[in-house]
Amino acid sequence: MPINQATNTPVDVPRGLAGVVVTDTELGDVRGLEGFYHYRQYSAVELARSRGFEDVWHLMVHGELPDAGQRAAFAGRTAELRRLPDDVRAALPAIAEATGHSGPLAGLRTALSLLGASLEFRPLYDIDAGLRRADALAACAAVPTLLTALYRLGQGLEPVEPREDLAYAANYLYMLTGSEPDVACARAIEQYLISTIDHGFNASTFTARVIASTGADVAACLVGAVGALSGPLHGGAPSRALDTLDAIGTPDRIDPWIRERVLAGGRIMGFGHPVYRTADPRSRMLRDIARQFGGPMVDFAVEVERQVEQILAELKPGRELHTNVEFYAGVVMELCGLPREMFTPTFAAARVVGWSGNILEQAEDSKIIRPAARYVGPGAPVAVPHLA
Known part of the structure; x- marks a missing residue:
């Protein structure tokens, strides 16, 4: 956990540093509530x-x-x-x-x-x-x-x-x-x-x-x-989102496949984002690009998106879960002939x-990033045992 510099005492923060501001930047920002x-x-x-x-x-x-x-x-x-x-x-x-x-x-x-x-x-x-x-x-x-x-x-x-x-x-x-x-x-x-x-x-x-x-x-x-x-929870999702479309296969399987997965506690790759609480603007843009190409795969992806969001709204009320960038990124790259391993x-x-x-x-900042952790192991110090 970080240290309060004024008192030199630990400060509790959310798991994963969610929402914790660690520095200033001029490069850009993500406004999750606005979808921007x-x-x-x-x-x-x-x-x-x-x-x-x-x-x-x-x-x-x-x-x-x-x-x-x-x-x-x-x-x-x-x-x-x-x-x-x-x-x-x-x-x-x-x-x-x-x-x-x-x-x-x-x-x-x-x-x-x-x-x-x-x-x-x-x-x-x-x-x-x-x-x-x-x-x-x-x-x-x-x-x-x-x-x-x-x-x-x-x-x-x-x-x-x-x-x-x-x-x-x-x-x-x-x-x-x-x-x-x-x-x-x-x-x-x-x-x-x-x-x-x-x-x-x-x-x-x-x-x-x-x-x-x-x-x-x-x-x-x-x-x-x-x-x-x-890591699959970061950059490894575009191909996995496309694998989801393959696993569902046909429009009539969307509802039962998604319901079974959600009720079992599984994750639907290509949906949800740790920051956005509305539609991911990257996903919206890539959906528009995919629609310009058209074809059965795009129509199926759009229908999967519609039904998944409907099912998630029903089974997880109060949570905004929409497609993230990986969902339509996979579709666009597939349409353009990129192999999934790329x-x-x-x-x-x-x-x-x-x-x-x-x-x-x-x-430009000479300060090293060095947070702290809360120790939760056995009480210390304990005498080191001697070898027999």
């Missing part, structure tokens, strides 16, 4: 609908949306950083083989550590803001290249080298598939990526900031964040930008 979130002063959903990924990346790193000249310069600079150092590229087959059963996200942890060493990232504590920003940009630009290469190697395919003439999302899809993506799919994935860049002090973002508060290098901070994101890695390809913004902001 923003990046700096702009609605995140509006940014996803009207701007490109590089624009929002520039906003998170430099504090402002770029003009046309700044956009071109920033896009060109980050595109140049997509290519991996030779020693990192050479190590990827071994990493992919060693982590094959766990997937590209597990491999990313190792690859990021190697990238930081290869590029000679130094501790945040020892470098100025300019060098910190340069390290963060290099790491962010390399993450899609690492993820897609690890995936393809795991499938027995050769990695696809990045193209500097493609935007961030289009290049990601190109490196994943080896083909230039359909314009509509590239834009849909770009909007998804923008919508998930940052989202308050979620578990992975807070992890990145805790590590940054120690003065560690950018790669170390990102590796910790990736580890947090890999759903959470794709989430990481977006969130790395938000992590980096938080790392850079935390690096």
